[in-house]
Amino acid sequence: MILKPVRETVENVKRSSEGDIGVLSAKLIVDNKANVLLTPLCRENSRSIFNKANIKIFKTVSDSVEENLRAFFD
Secondary structure, eight states, rough: OOOOOOOOOOOOOGGGGSSSSHHHHHHHHHHOOOOOEEEEEOOOOHHHHHTTTEEEEEOOSSHHHHHHHHHHHO
């Protein structure tokens, strides 16, 4: 798997929206052309969107960004 370095972050403005926040957030991630998602939880509707977009999903191991990145790359 080839990963590009992160060059920007995107604020999840959908988190305060009404409706299925998970699906709205998933669409935001797809629209920003992510190829990998590290997350503690991914529900079925969001997972379906990520699968259709060929985005790999990895479950995080802690609240620490550093630990999760280390686990992902190991």
